[in-house]
Each structure stands twice: as C-alpha cells, then as structure tokens.
Amino acid sequence: MQRRNFLKLILGATTALLLEPLNALAALWSKPAFETTKIKEATQLLEIHDEISSTDIQIIAPDRAENGAVVQVEIKSNLANTEAIYILVEKNPTPLIAHFVFSADTEPSLVTRIKMAETSDIKVVVKAGTQFFTRSKNVIVLENGCG
Amino acid sequence: MGDNMKMRAQLKGGLVEVKVLMSHPMETGRKKDDFGQLIPAHFVQLVTATLNGKTVLEAQWGTGIAKNPYLTFRLKGAKVGDIVAVTWLDNVGASATQDIAVTAA
Incomplete structure (x- = not known):
C-alpha cells in the first residue's frame, strides 16, 4: 500500500x-x-513473498462456527517490528478479507468479525520489517455466511 | 453521523483498548433480494484511526468483514483524556467519523 x-x-x-x-x-x-477469487493471486498482488511459518502469530477463532456470517477472530503478533496484518480466508469467493497497517504506537493485535462461506483455513500474514510470516487456523462452518 | 459508530476507549494495564462498532450493511454484491435481484455491493473499504490527530491504524477491507463491522485495537502510550478518532469510507463514497476521549477502566 x-x-x-x-x-x-x-x-x-x-x-x-x-x-x-x-x-x-x-x-x-x-x-x-x-477482487481476485484465488488466495495465491491475492498474496502475489499484495507482494507477499517467502512467507515463513510462525507460532509467534496467535489466532483466536472458534473451532466450529454456527453461522459463517459472523465469525469473531482475534489476532496478535508477537513478532518484533510488525507493520501489517493481512487476513485471508482460503475458501471464500474473494479470499482477501482485510489488511491492517499499524503505527509504532499501536499494539499489533486486533479483534474483528469476518464472513466465512464454508469450512476453511483462516490465513494470517504478518509483515515485520521486510519479512513475511504466516499462520493458519481451521474453522468448521456449519452454516454459510456469504449469500 | 453519530449514529453510525459506537466507540469506547479505556486505559487498561498501560494500554488503551479501543472498541468500535460501525453500522454498515457490508453487502457483498452476491446476495439476492426477495425479488431475485442482486443487491449491489456496499461495503466499507478504508478505515483509519487517529490518536490526538496522529494516524495509528489504517485498514483496507473487502466484502468479507461481517455486517455492522466490529474492531478492537490497542494503543501504547495513550493516556486518559486523549482523543481517539475513527473514520470509514465505503465503496459508494459515504463516510463517517467518530471520536471519543480515553477514560480509565
């Protein structure tokens, strides 16, 4: 951006x-x-590259969501110099959900509510300095939320 | 504009926790109404938060944020009485701004 x-x-x-x-x-x-329908294309367009899998990213979301229209997600990055957090849902019609950019005075954590069309991984990408880190959490969706 | 957003900013353990609830349909453009007509996409695309006028958070959103968007974020180094403001802009050019003073929890 x-x-x-x-x-x-x-x-x-x-x-x-x-x-x-x-x-x-x-x-x-x-x-x-x-607007892209492919998660790989979304990350490419965002110039996310060489993602490193990291447990320093915390994703708190339900294992099973009754209603995909409202799935609360809490994300926290424990990575130094976190500048941005991206949220993607692999199986949504348009996988990119949101992109947050934090100033140095802002904790790299957030809570929001997203839509999930079906059971899928929620993929979080963190930009820290020039590097990208990622972690995913699967959520079973019982009722689709994308209409 | 005041009805479009509910905000709270509380100092808790050294951090100011800001909670925002926006009133917005967040239509994807893929849903049909009762007459089988597609409801046009209508969603918040840009959100910005400031602390005493200085930008602390910027977000871009797609249609995958749930209806009546909810957001919590946390600020370092803010104190009671500081002003936190949030502005959103949507894909049809509407916008809303709301600000609130930080209170002790």
Missing part, C-alpha cells in the same frame, strides 16, 4: 470525495487483490 498517499487522501477525504468520489477511493483500495 502507498502509505503516504493513503494518509494524504484520508486527510483530504472530504475534498477528494466532493471532487471525484469513486476514483479517489479506487486509487487507495487494493482492488485487484480484494
């Missing part, structure tokens, strides 16, 4: 939105990565 552009545009959001709403947003949002 172009961090500087992101900040600039967020700050000038009101003006930008008045001028050209959809183009302004399209310039910021990683459209191809969010």
